[in-house]
Amino acid sequence: MAVPENAYDQLQAVHHEPTTFIAKYIWSGDHKVIAKQFLWGGLIFLLLGGLQAMFIRWQWAYPGQPVPVLGQIFFSDSGGIITPGHYTSLFTSHGLIMIFWAITPMMIGAFGNLTIPLMIGARDMAFPLLNTLSFWTWFLSGLMVLASFMVPYGTAAAGWTTYPPLSGNAGTPGWGQSLFVLAIFTTGTATIMGGVNYITTVIRLRAPGMTWDRIPLTVWGQFLTAILNVLFVPVLAGGGLLLLLDRWFGTSFYVAGALAGESAGDPILFQHLFWIFGHPEVYILILPAWGFIGDFVSFFSRKPAYWYKGSVWAMTAVSIMSAVVYGHHMYTTGMAPLLGKSFMLLTLIISVPAELLFLNWLHTIYHGSMRKTVPMMFALGAIFVFGSGGLTGLPLATISTDLYLHATMFVVGHFHLTMASAAFLATFGAIYFWFPKMFGTMMNDRLARLHFWFSFIGLNGVFIGQMIAGYAGQPRRLYDPFQYAFTEQLLGINQITSYFAFFLAAGQIFFVINWFANIFGKREPCEQNPWKVGTLEWSVGNPTPVYNFAKIPIVTCGPHEYSNPECIEKLGKDWQGQWETLDGSEPKLPDPVVVGHHHHEEDDVTDETAPAEE
Amino acid sequence: MDFIKRLQLSWTRLGALLVLWGLPVDVFAAVEKETGYDMPRDVSLDGHRITWLINITMWFLVILFVIMVAWMAIAMFKHDENHPAEYDHGDAGRQIAVAMSISAVIFLVVDGNLYINAMKDLDEVFWNFSDVEKNPDTVRIEVNAHQWAWDARYVGPDGEWNTADDPVTLNDIRVPVNRPILLQLTSSDVIHAFNLPNMRIKTDAVPGTMAPLWFQAKETGEFDIACAEHCGSFHYKMKGRLTVLSQEDYEAWVGEISHQSALAYNPDDADAHWGWPWKEL
Numbered sequence: 001m002a003v004p005e006n007a008y009d010q011l012q013a014v015h016h017e018p019t020t021f022i023a024k025y026i027w028s029g030d031h032k033v034i035a036k037q038f039l040w041g042g043l044i045f046l047l048l049g050g051l052q053a054m055f056i057r058w059q060w061a062y063p064g065q066p067v068p069v070l071g072q073i074f075f076s077d078s079g080g081i082i083t084p085g086h087y088t089s090l091f092t093s094h095g096l097i098m099i100f101w102a103i104t105p106m107m108i109g110a111f112g113n114l115t116i117p118l119m120i121g122a123r124d125m126a127f128p129l130l131n132t133l134s135f136w137t138w139f140l141s142g143l144m145v146l147a148s149f150m151v152p153y154g155t156a157a158a159g160w161t162t163y164p165p166l167s168g169n170a171g172t173p174g175w176g177q178s179l180f181v182l183a184i185f186t187t188g189t190a191t192i193m194g195g196v197n198y199i200t201t202v203i204r205l206r207a208p209g210m211t212w213d214r215i216p217l218t219v220w221g222q223f224l225t226a227i228l229n230v231l232f233v234p235v236l237a238g239g240g241l242l243l244l245l246d247r248w249f250g251t252s253f254y255v256a257g258a259l260a261g262e263s264a265g266d267p268i269l270f271q272h273l274f275w276i277f278g279h280p281e282v283y284i285l286i287l288p289a290w291g292f293i294g295d296f297v298s299f300f301s302r303k304p305a306y307w308y309k310g311s312v313w314a315m316t317a318v319s320i321m322s323a324v325v326y327g328h329h330m331y332t333t334g335m336a337p338l339l340g341k342s343f344m345l346l347t348l349i350i351s352v353p354a355e356l357l358f359l360n361w362l363h364t365i366y367h368g369s370m371r372k373t374v375p376m377m378f379a380l381g382a383i384f385v386f387g388s389g390g391l392t393g394l395p396l397a398t399i400s401t402d403l404y405l406h407a408t409m410f411v412v413g414h415f416h417l418t419m420a421s422a423a424f425l426a427t428f429g430a431i432y433f434w435f436p437k438m439f440g441t442m443m444n445d446r447l448a449r450l451h452f453w454f455s456f457i458g459l460n461g462v463f464i465g466q467m468i469a470g471y472a473g474q475p476r477r478l479y480d481p482f483q484y485a486f487t488e489q490l491l492g493i494n495q496i497t498s499y500f501a502f503f504l505a506a507g508q509i510f511f512v513i514n515w516f517a518n519i520f521g522k523r524e525p526c527e528q529n530p531w532k533v534g535t536l537e538w539s540v541g542n543p544t545p546v547y548n549f550a551k552i553p554i555v556t557c558g559p560h561e562y563s564n565p566e567c568i569e570k571l572g573k574d575w576q577g578q579w580e581t582l583d584g585s586e587p588k589l590p591d592p593v594v595v596g597h598h599h600h601e602e603d604d605v606t607d608e609t610a611p612a613e614e
Numbered sequence: 615m616d617f618i619k620r621l622q623l624s625w626t627r628l629g630a631l632l633v634l635w636g637l638p639v640d641v642f643a644a645v646e647k648e649t650g651y652d653m654p655r656d657v658s659l660d661g662h663r664i665t666w667l668i669n670i671t672m673w674f675l676v677i678l679f680v681i682m683v684a685w686m687a688i689a690m691f692k693h694d695e696n697h698p699a700e701y702d703h704g705d706a707g708r709q710i711a712v713a714m715s716i717s718a719v720i721f722l723v724v725d726g727n728l729y730i731n732a733m734k735d736l737d738e739v740f741w742n743f744s745d746v747e748k749n750p751d752t753v754r755i756e757v758n759a760h761q762w763a764w765d766a767r768y769v770g771p772d773g774e775w776n777t778a779d780d781p782v783t784l785n786d787i788r789v790p791v792n793r794p795i796l797l798q799l800t801s802s803d804v805i806h807a808f809n810l811p812n813m814r815i816k817t818d819a820v821p822g823t824m825a826p827l828w829f830q831a832k833e834t835g836e837f838d839i840a841c842a843e844h845c846g847s848f849h850y851k852m853k854g855r856l857t858v859l860s861q862e863d864y865e866a867w868v869g870e871i872s873h874q875s876a877l878a879y880n881p882d883d884a885d886a887h888w889g890w891p892w893k894e895l
Contacts, residue, residue: 084850085847088844088849157847159844163805163843165803165804165805165821166804166845166846170803171803171804171846256820256822257802257803257821257822258802258821259821260822265822266822266823267805267820268820268823301689301693302699303700303702304701304702304703304704305703305704306702306703306704306709307704307713308705332807332817333825334823337736344729345729348725348728348729351721352718352721355716355717355721356714358682359713360713362682362685362689364704365686365693366685366688367693367702367704368689368699369693369694369696369697369698369699370689370690370693370694370695371695372690372694380690383682384686387679387682387683388679391679392675395667395668395671395728398671398728398729398732399732399741400663400664400731400735400736400740401667401668401732403815403816404665404814405668406816406842407809407816407843408842469651471668472648472653473648473811475809475841475842478850479847479848479849480850483851484838484853485645485647485648485837485838486648486654486812486840488647488648489647489648489650490651493651562701563698563699563700
């Protein structure tokens with residue numbers, strides 16, 4: 001059945017350019033503006049979380065000694081010294097801030113928003129108002145976090161995992177812990193709003209021809225992450241709400257032992273609720289990174305992604321399995337042996353799809369023609385750190401080896417290499433890659449490469465150092481880790497590790513300069529498609545209009561068509577845009593197109609007879 | 615010289631006396647320090663299983679990582695812009711079969727080795743509590759964790775738990791060498807974790823529930839007990855001492871401690887009666 005040529009253009013509204021400052025920059029429904037809002041917000045919290053990390057590293061290198069310069073600002077009440085109370089607040093809020101207020105808004109809030117509509121050929125998200133609300137709800141939650149530092153007794157201090165009874169009133173009294181839990185609940189609401197939007201947009205607003213096997217891997221990563229968020233953030237929110245009831249109304253869902261009296265609950269219930277969310281969460285924070293990496297290695301190897309469908313299936317398999325491996329966080333809680341052993345087997349199995357992803361990336365770069373651009377360096381760096389971090393997960397997945405390694409610095413090093421370092425490098429790779437799309441100019445290459453090498457060397461030094469200390473038995477979360485006979489000799493390695501951390505922090509200055517100079521300085525306009533890649537966001541000019549596409553593009557091929565001899569011959573370039581045909585003709589609507597839910601017999605007839613016409 | 619010799623001798627005598635009295639032995643022997651970045655000295659009968667499994671896995675991981683980095687290095691330095699890219703989608707049957715086979719081999723060798731050995735180690739040793747419970751040599755200890763210390767309780771001569779003659783200690787757990795030690799762990803406030811790196815084990819102490827843990831020391835000496843679960847501001851100060859004694863020394867000590875505990879027993883001090891009837895598993 002024939003479809004009118006302009007049918008797709010009529011299905012999505014063309015928004016007008018906003019005219020007031022507020023409509024343009026504050027209360028905007030434009031996914032590109034919301035992406036920038038999330039990016040700014042995430043970067044500010046990344047600075048805060050990073051500063052906290054430096055204080056923790058200072059304490060582990062020079063326990064109990066005053067922090068130079070900054071100590072007088074942040075720890076003035078104790079003469080610049082980090083006290084045990086400060087320290088517990090530092091590592092607690094460092095973890096929560098980095099996860100919920102830095103990585104999530106940057107990687108998902110910013111780049112999910114920026115890439116999904118542009119890469120699938122949509123004019124905006126499915127629900128622009130929900131998108132606006134999602135950002136401002138997240139913003140509100142950020143204010144709660146900042147407020148939690150100002151109240152008596154200070155901010156949350158029960159660890160990022162917030163295990164009760166320590167996270168109850170008796171363990172962490174005051175408003176700080178409550179505000180933080182409420183902030184997690186609030187940002188969870190923002191995440192669910194975003195997730196619903198992302199899922200709907202990917203399912204409903206793909207341009208004609210953008211079939212499921214032509215979606216860029218970046219969009220697959222964001223889509224799967226959105227599904228995990230919508231499924232599992234409510235579990236965390238529910239668990240957090242019960243904790244708030246315990247704190248505010250004296251219920252005892254999680255209280256047991258001497259504090260509980262007659263009406264005892266179960267602290268382990270919280271751990272189940274937390275990790276049913278918490279393990280998918282580590283995939284939530286890595287799936288978008290896998291998407292960026294999968295696309296970048298293809299773009300900059302000038303080669304189609306090796307076994308694209310295998311990568312998509314692997315990412316889908318990991319997403320499905322992510323919910324049934326969480327028990328490996330709880331091996332030492334005295335869980336039923338059959339349950340523990342089942343979680344062990346499932347956790348070991350989840351390594352298989354991750355291996356397939358790695359093989360696909362390695363095959364792609366090996367059979368390609370590598371251009372060592374800045375985004376490519378960040379993608380390769382992310383593969384490197386995710387390789388070491390992922391591999392070291394195996395002895396943690398296994399119960400008997402975990403009996404020794406659990407709760408040591410080995411765990412801290414492992415998960416920082418995967419969900420922190422890989423997410424960090426992939427996200428900054430994404431910033432450098434899409435900066436021309438967001439701001440119409442390229443970032444400085446030399447500064448970006450300095451930023452890469454400082455970050456790459458720093459991240460590896462810090463987290464490999466932590467794994468060495470953990471292998472030697474250093475427990476995590478110790479104010480002064482050198483209290484025990486088996487940790488006394490580890491001061492040296494902790495100091496070296498801290499120097500790498502300070503090196504990492506120092507290297508961020510190159511990014512800060514590059515960022516401000518290119519946003520507020522004189523912008524050299526760059527060409528429309530500076531990387532010479534074929535995904536749809538590069539088919540529209542800068543500045544991109546609020547509606548993205550005046551005419552909805554018709555998609556002709558997959559996202560990774562590079563070095564096709566036919567394309568080189570006919571188009572004279574090594575890449576084919578997803579909007580281009582090889583013979584230079586106007587792309588035609590896929591035939592047949594089924595609009596809506598009607599499925600006529602004549603469509604089937606057309607389908608069967610189509611090859612015969614050729 | 616003679617004076618010093620006499621002094622040493624008298625110190626030894628005094629030491630023997632103090633040990634007999636159940637006073638802290640810290641003055642004589644400190645916990646042996648570790649050196650280097652290896653795992654702490656393993657003094658348990660079965661810890662070598664965990665040490666071996668971690669170390670062999672590390673070697674597998676190093677090999678895989680080196681292969682990955684070499685692969686990346688060739689791509690970076692040989693297959694750069696001077697190397698033509700292959701226009702190929704990597705989805706031919708043969709290519710998929712190769713990728714699946716490599717993953718399967720890694721899974722079977724590395725993950726398989728971990729899984730089989732871990733199952734064996736858990737069933738034979740670390741989660742095999744029923745054999746330990748049946749063993750007549752087993753020494754049973756109840757441990758109650760709280761901010762920021764470990765209470766330990768042994769059963770007294772009357773064979774009943776939570777009675778006046780129970781030997782009760784604080785941050786001081788003494789056990790005989792070469793006998794299985796079975797612990798039941800709980801906590802009265804927040805979650806703690808009983809961590810003995812020198813025995814390669816740890817288990818959480820959770821309020822409201824009881825978790826078992828067992829080990830067997832193969833040499834005498836003193837070792838630190840750490841807490842492995844964040845339990846508040848002074849988590850890092852929560853340190854206990856495990857002393858592994860010869861059978862004779864242990865018997866002398868436990869008898870003396872029982873006697874002292876009975877003397878110090880206060881029937882009105884409810885907090886001190888935190889023990890529970892031993893829970894057979």
